[in-house]
Amino acid sequence: MLSSVPRVYPLLGLCGGYVLVLLFNPIRLALRDGFRCILRFKRIWLTFVLLGFAYSVFQFATFTPLQRASDLDLGQMAAMGDWHWPRFLEIWRETPLPALEGVAGIFDNATTTYPLSVIAAVLLLCNWRGLHGALLLALRKRFQLWSYLIYFVVLLSALASLFKPIVFWRLPVWSTVLPAAGLLKISASVDAVAFIFEYLFGVYIQVYLVTVCLAWIKGLSFTEEALFQFAVRRFSYVLKWAGIVVLVSTLIVRLPLVLAYFTEVPDVLDYLPLERYVMCGLIILFCSVQVSLVLHNESLRAAFRAHWQFIRRNASRLAWFLLICAVHFFFLTSCDAIVRDAVADRAVGVIIWKLFYVCARGLVTGWLLASWVCLFRQCETGRVNQESWIRY
Numbered sequence: 001m002l003s004s005v006p007r008v009y010p011l012l013g014l015c016g017g018y019v020l021v022l023l024f025n026p027i028r029l030a031l032r033d034g035f036r037c038i039l040r041f042k043r044i045w046l047t048f049v050l051l052g053f054a055y056s057v058f059q060f061a062t063f064t065p066l067q068r069a070s071d072l073d074l075g076q077m078a079a080m081g082d083w084h085w086p087r088f089l090e091i092w093r094e095t096p097l098p099a100l101e102g103v104a105g106i107f108d109n110a111t112t113t114y115p116l117s118v119i120a121a122v123l124l125l126c127n128w129r130g131l132h133g134a135l136l137l138a139l140r141k142r143f144q145l146w147s148y149l150i151y152f153v154v155l156l157s158a159l160a161s162l163f164k165p166i167v168f169w170r171l172p173v174w175s176t177v178l179p180a181a182g183l184l185k186i187s188a189s190v191d192a193v194a195f196i197f198e199y200l201f202g203v204y205i206q207v208y209l210v211t212v213c214l215a216w217i218k219g220l221s222f223t224e225e226a227l228f229q230f231a232v233r234r235f236s237y238v239l240k241w242a243g244i245v246v247l248v249s250t251l252i253v254r255l256p257l258v259l260a261y262f263t264e265v266p267d268v269l270d271y272l273p274l275e276r277y278v279m280c281g282l283i284i285l286f287c288s289v290q291v292s293l294v295l296h297n298e299s300l301r302a303a304f305r306a307h308w309q310f311i312r313r314n315a316s317r318l319a320w321f322l323l324i325c326a327v328h329f330f331f332l333t334s335c336d337a338i339v340r341d342a343v344a345d346r347a348v349g350v351i352i353w354k355l356f357y358v359c360a361r362g363l364v365t366g367w368l369l370a371s372w373v374c375l376f377r378q379c380e381t382g383r384v385n386q387e388s389w390i391r392y
Contacts, residue, residue: 018327027320027375034371037216038363044209045366051111051205052358058115060350083342091337095330097273097280102329102365103322104280106372107287108245109202110365117198118165121158134229138236150239157197164194181261188261192254196246203242203290206369207235210294213373238293240300241286249279284322291376314379321375328364332357 022031038044105111113120124132135154139147167187174183208231215222222230253275260268288310292303311318336357343349 021324021327025320025324027317027324027371030321030375030378031324031367031371033217033374034213034367034369037213037370037374038366040216041212044212044370045363047205047209047362048111048365049359049362051113051116052362053355054116055112055114056354056358060354083344086338086341088334088338091334091341094337095333097276098333098336099326099329100280101276102333102361103325104283105365106325106368107290108283109199109206110369111202111205113198113202113205115165117161117194117201120201121161121197124158125155129225129228131228131232134232135236138233139239142236142239150243153196154200157193157195157200160190160193161197164190185261188258192250192258195250195254199246199249200239200242203238204231204235206290207231207238207294209366209369210291210373213370214295214377216370217374217377234294237298238290241289241293241303245279245283248282252278287318288376291373295373295376310376310379317375317379321372325368328368332361332364 022028025031102110124135127133136147136151139151143150167190171183171187208228211227211231211234214220215227253272256265256268256271256275259265286304286307288307289300289303292298292306292310293300296303296306298306336353339353339357340350343353
């Protein structure tokens, strides 16, 4: 009997349930305010679209190169009804981990920054808008003698990010004159070091967008250069937490992959999904630490104490927010898996779908990030009068 029910009815039921959840959940005001925020400051979601589009172009150029002009024939889209559209049961195993990483990204780093991280490294080294000097000064104020070590790590990872595309571009040529094993070791090491800058650049973007949301909440006006430098100063407070995330990620994810090039590590790729689950769990477990460090001038220890107070007082609201994030990212990743499987190697279909998917994911990510800042501030009314103002 179920097979005779038109497919449109379950779809209508799903959409109706989705609308009811959005309209009658306990955090609907934060979701509404987050949407109003991204309408006022479109850069919040367009930033994610730009970064996602750049990474999609890189992936397409690397893994789906065009062989001939006929690959761009629009006639490929005429036979969509004849494509093999997989059922959800065929692709569901591909969706939980990307969806969970999308949820965790709201509280840490919501997007992949490569290859635009290469441009960011150039701009940082060139002291664009005074950001290099502002970063060094903020590190000195915040970490004193330790600032030079942190600055060295940031500078080294920025240089590695610059060399990363050169190494991978010239790898096929160098392999003809140098041992392949040695080149793979070098490329893996450069990639691991460049990851630090790519991650920190993503965190800085997150800090900048959170400050934009805060400016909207408080009704503040600002200039672009002042906001960039303000975000650098707030970034210096987030750096300790970001350093912990980088250290844990390096130890349980990056280091085993790099060691596999130097020595035999059995089944190293088999443990990668589990390691990614662990990283997502860590970030979600301490979900309010980053935004607390951005919005308050406090130490990491104080941020941890405030986080557990936030959890105890607002567990139900946080659970609802996590559920809504999970629903949206699960739907996006499911649609992506289904369409990618149906499109297969049709270049035009890949391009059209990627354009739509990147825009949809960027919009959802920007909306949820703004909603998270609004929700955090709404739950924090008891701490507003206890804020320690920015010393620098």
